[in-house]
Amino acid sequence: MPNLALWDKYVEGMRVEWSFSFSREDMQAFSVLSQDSNPIHLDETFAQSKGFDAPLIYGLLLSSQMSRLVGEKMPDKNAILTGIQMEFIQPAYPNDQLIFSADLINKSDATHALEFKCMIKKFDNTLCRGLVTAVWRS
Amino acid sequence: MPNVNVAGIISQLIPIFCDVFDDDELTIDLSTTAEDVDGWDSLAHIRLIVSIEKFFGLRFSAAEISDLENVGEMAELILRKQANA
Numbered sequence: 001m002p003n004l005a006l007w008d009k010y011v012e013g014m015r016v017e018w019s020f021s022f023s024r025e026d027m028q029a030f031s032v033l034s035q036d037s038n039p040i041h042l043d044e045t046f047a048q049s050k051g052f053d054a055p056l057i058y059g060l061l062l063s064s065q066m067s068r069l070v071g072e073k074m075p076d077k078n079a080i081l082t083g084i085q086m087e088f089i090q091p092a093y094p095n096d097q098l099i100f101s102a103d104l105i106n107k108s109d110a111t112h113a114l115e116f117k118c119m120i121k122k123f124d125n126t127l128c129r130g131l132v133t134a135v136w137r138s
Numbered sequence: 139m140p141n142v143n144v145a146g147i148i149s150q151l152i153p154i155f156c157d158v159f160d161d162d163e164l165t166i167d168l169s170t171t172a173e174d175v176d177g178w179d180s181l182a183h184i185r186l187i188v189s190i191e192k193f194f195g196l197r198f199s200a201a202e203i204s205d206l207e208n209v210g211e212m213a214e215l216i217l218r219k220q221a222n223a
Contacts, residue, residue, distance in 0.1 A: 082181060082184070082185075106188070106192070108184075108187065108188050108191060108197070108198075109197065109198070109199055109200060110187050110191070110197070110198035110199060110200050110202065110203045111183070111184040111187045111188055111200075111203070112184075112200075113184050113185075113187075113188045115188075135181070135184055
């Protein structure tokens with residue numbers, strides 16, 4: 001029987017938000033884990049030749065904050081990620097100070113499904129936006 | 139003869155089922171159950187119920203969903219909730 005007192009801690013409209021950044025060392029680690037060593041992410045000269053200020057942070061490294069949302073930023077440890085969508089609107093660069101925010105936009109009492117609208121911002125600029133779905137199981 | 143309103147709900151459910159189960163050829167009727175549809179597991183069931191809630195603008199309780207035996211009963215539940223909205 002699910003513990004509904006825990007489920008009730010999830011409230012539509014609730015927001016979680018935190019700041020984060022990724023270093024060039026983080027980018028190197030991600031390149032090893034992902035087996036993606038495209039120079040757009042690792043080489044300053046190459047990235048600038050493509051019109052960017054610096055190597056781009058991997059989109060899926062930015063999206064890793066969605067894992068942090070479900071795994072670490074929920075009222076309990078009972079949420080399981082079931083889906084993500086992410087649009088990459090503007091580039092993010094190593095050591096940029098970024099803000100990840102997530103708003104709970106849908107909570108289904110019938111299924112214990114959760115849906116969050118997410119955003120990554122640098123100052124007032126939206127760099128990424130997306131959706132995260134999860135299921136809660138106590 | 140099936141209630142024509144139930145038939146109307148079924149016709150609205152078909153594209154939802156097709157989308158959730160990624161099968162444009164999928165057909166459903168009043169007697170369809172999870173056993174009749176490939177991939178209708180617990181996670182797909184969650185996606186299905188959430189999609190139905192969003193499409194019809196309704197909220198179901200866990201008890202309402204657990205009592206359903208087939209798609210026909212889901213259609214009847216939708217009609218009842220629309221009537222009480």
